[in-house]
Amino acid sequence: xxxxxxxxxxxxxxxxxxxxxxxxxxxxxxxxxxxxxxxxxxxxxxxxxxxxxxxxxxxxxxxxxxxxxxxxxxxxxxxxxxxxxxxxxxxxxxxxxxxxxxxxxxxxxxxxxxxxxxxxxxxxxxxxxxxxxxxxxxxxxxxxxxxxxxxxxxxxxxxxxxxxxxxxxxxxxxxxxxxxxxxxxxxxxxxxxx
Numbered sequence: 001x002x003x004x005x006x007x008x009x010x011x012x013x014x015x016x017x018x019x020x021x022x023x024x025x026x027x028x029x030x031x032x033x034x035x036x037x038x039x040x041x042x043x044x045x046x047x048x049x050x051x052x053x054x055x056x057x058x059x060x061x062x063x064x065x066x067x068x069x070x071x072x073x074x075x076x077x078x079x080x081x082x083x084x085x086x087x088x089x090x091x092x093x094x095x096x097x098x099x100x101x102x103x104x105x106x107x108x109x110x111x112x113x114x115x116x117x118x119x120x121x122x123x124x125x126x127x128x129x130x131x132x133x134x135x136x137x138x139x140x141x142x143x144x145x146x147x148x149x150x151x152x153x154x155x156x157x158x159x160x161x162x163x164x165x166x167x168x169x170x171x172x173x174x175x176x177x178x179x180x181x182x183x184x185x186x187x188x189x190x191x192x193x194x
Contacts, residue, residue, distance in 0.1 A: 002014060004103055004106060006032075006110070007027060007028060007032060007106075007107050007110055007111070008025075008027045009025050009027060009083055009103050010025075011025075012025060012083070012084070012100075012103075014099040014100070015082075015084065015095070015096045015099050015100075017086070017087060017096075018082065018084035018085065018086060018087075018092075018096060019084065020087075021084070021085055021086065021087040022043075022048055022084040022085050023048045023049060023085070024048065024051050025083045025084060026043040026047050026048060026051055026052065026053055026080065026083050026084070026085070027051075027079070027083060028053065028077055028078060028079030028080070028107055029052050029053060029077070029078055029079075030073070030074065030075075030076050030077030030078055031074075031075070031076075031077060031111075032077075032110060032111060033111065033112070034075070034076050034077035034111055034113055035076075035113055035114040035115070035182055035183045036071075036075075036076040036077070036113055036114070036115055036117060036179050036180070036182060036183050037076070037077045037078075037079065037107075037108065037111050037113035037115070037116045037117070038054075038062070038076055038077070038078045038079070038116075038117045038119055039079055039080065039081060039104070039116055039117065039118050039119060039123045039127065040053055040054060040058075040078070040079070040080045040081070040119045040120065040123060040158070041080060041081055041082070041091065041092065041119075041120055041122040041123055041158075042080045042081060042082040042083075042084070042085060042086055042092050042122075043080060043082075043083070043084065043085040044056055044058075044085065044089055045085065045089070046059075047059075047080075047085070048084075048085035053078045053079060053080050054078050054119075054159070057160070057163060058158065058159040058160045058163070059159070061159035061160070061162055061163065061172070062078075062119075062159045062176075065159070065172060065173050065176040065177075066176060066180070068173065068176075068177075069173075069176050069177045069179075069180035070180055070184065071180050071183060075183065076183070077111055077113065079104065079107055080123075081097055081100060081101075081104060081122060081123050081126050082096050082097060082099075082100040083100060083103060084100075091122055092122065097122075097126055101126075105146060105147035106147075108146055108147060108151065109147050109149070113151075114152065114182045114183070115141070115152045115153070115154050115179055115182045116146075116151055116152065116153045116154070117153075117154045117156050117175070117176070117179045118153060118154070118155055118156060119156055119157075119158050119159065120134060120156075120157065120158030120160075120161070121134050121158075124137075124153075124155050127144060127146065127153055128142060128144055128153060128155075129144075132155060134155060134156075134157050134158075135157060135168070135171060137155045138155055138156055138157050138171045138172070138174070138175045139154065139155070139156070139171070139174055139175040139178050140154070140155050141153070141154050141178075142154075142155070152182075154175065154178065154179050155175070156172060156175035156176065156179070157171050157172045157175070158172075159172060
């Protein structure tokens with residue numbers, strides 16, 4: 001039986017391939033009332049092993065960018081579109097994304113962040129419900145209906161992009177700084193700056 005307790009999915013068998021490939025369900029971490037909610041694609045090998053999103057090399061890049069923007073990992077909430085590791089680190093299928101969407105929407109609704117930051121193409125397209133040119137749109141803010149509410153979504157390149165292409169570092173860091181402005185300014189009050 002599929003179950004969610006608060007912000008944690010306690011049991012889910014909706015995606016047979018993901019159930020088979022996962023070690024555990026990887027729920028979001030961070031404050032339940034965070035002003036910033038970072039959304040990635042899905043857990044990788046390190047995340048699946050440790051049970052926490054963004055703990056591998058990409059997590060180090062994210063942590064460094066947060067620190068440079070005046071935030072700590074503990075200040076933000078970090079989650080993924082799917083909570084189980086796709087086999088061989090492939091992208092989640094549209095069916096897997098749809099199967100897990102209710103959990104993501106419930107988490108967004110419970111946290112009620114000032115801004116949702118999408119980390120990469122998959123979460124950007126999943127939440128904006130359209131094709132996204134992530135590099136070109138990084139740092140841009142969009143009003144999006146999510147789970148019956150209009151939410152602010154800021155597009156960001158995936159931290160791993162900076163590991164493979166150093167020219168993406170400034171794009172990534174700039175988007176994280178822009179997101180941090182919301183946390184510093186109390187969220188909604190600084191939206192006029194954009």
